Amino acid sequence: MWYKIISEFQKNNKTTLDLKVExxxxxxxxxxxxxxxTFSIHDENLIIKDKSDKExxxxxxxxxxSFTRFNELIKEEETIFKEFNILxxxxxxxxxxxxxxxxxxxxxxxxxxxxxxxxxxxxxKITKLQDHVKSEADxxxxxxxxxxxxxxxxxxxxxxxxxxxxxHIILENK
Numbered sequence: 001m002w003y004k005i006i007s008e009f010q011k012n013n014k015t016t017l018d019l020k021v022e023x024x025x026x027x028x029x030x031x032x033x034x035x036x037x038t039f040s041i042h043d044e045n046l047i048i049k050d051k052s053d054k055e056x057x058x059x060x061x062x063x064x065x066s067f068t069r070f071n072e073l074i075k076e077e078e079t080i081f082k083e084f085n086i087l088x089x090x091x092x093x094x095x096x097x098x099x100x101x102x103x104x105x106x107x108x109x110x111x112x113x114x115x116x117x118x119x120x121x122x123x124x125k126i127t128k129l130q131d132h133v134k135s136e137a138d139x140x141x142x143x144x145x146x147x148x149x150x151x152x153x154x155x156x157x158x159x160x161x162x163x164x165x166x167x168h169i170i171l172e173n174k
Contacts, residue, residue, distance in 0.1 A: 001072065002072060002073055002076055003146060005035060022166055026169075037050055037061065041171045041172060046167060046168045058161075061160075070151060073150065077148065087136055091132065092133070095130065100119050
């Protein structure tokens with residue numbers, strides 16, 4: 001769920017962002033949270049509303065951000081990791097089952113050619129399977145690292161307080 005939200009934002013975002021810049025980071029996180037919370041300003045106050053359009057206080061938001069969001073991210077990381085392990089546990093035994101014929105000095109030319117062709121064919125299959133596992137490992141690692149990075153953003157109450165102040169600045173200047 002969160003990886004999809006992050007990917008969609010990265011794909012559709014037209015604003016150049018440097019996540020080392022505090023307002024850019026706040027803009028990024030605010031947009032990732034759009035499916036859960038909306039932020040607005042009313043009478044100079046920052047208003048936070050949940051997806052049912054109910055106004056919530058900062059403490060409720062802090063709790064959600066620190067526990068619910070955190071746990072959702074951890075579960076998603078675990079799911080990605082488990083799915084990769086299931087794939088790996090299927091492919092690696094398949095690789096091990098691929099037999100490579102043994103060339104013998106007593107083999108005639110036709111038998112040697114057949115065995116060499118079979119060895120070449122089986123090595124190609126092994127390489128394809130290994131490449132698939134490596135590609136999936138890279139993909140899984142990328143997803144997990146993306147989620148981990150999001151999970152580590154604004155880890156303290158003070159940083160979340162700064163995040164909300166930055167959202168206020170962003171909304172005031174839109």
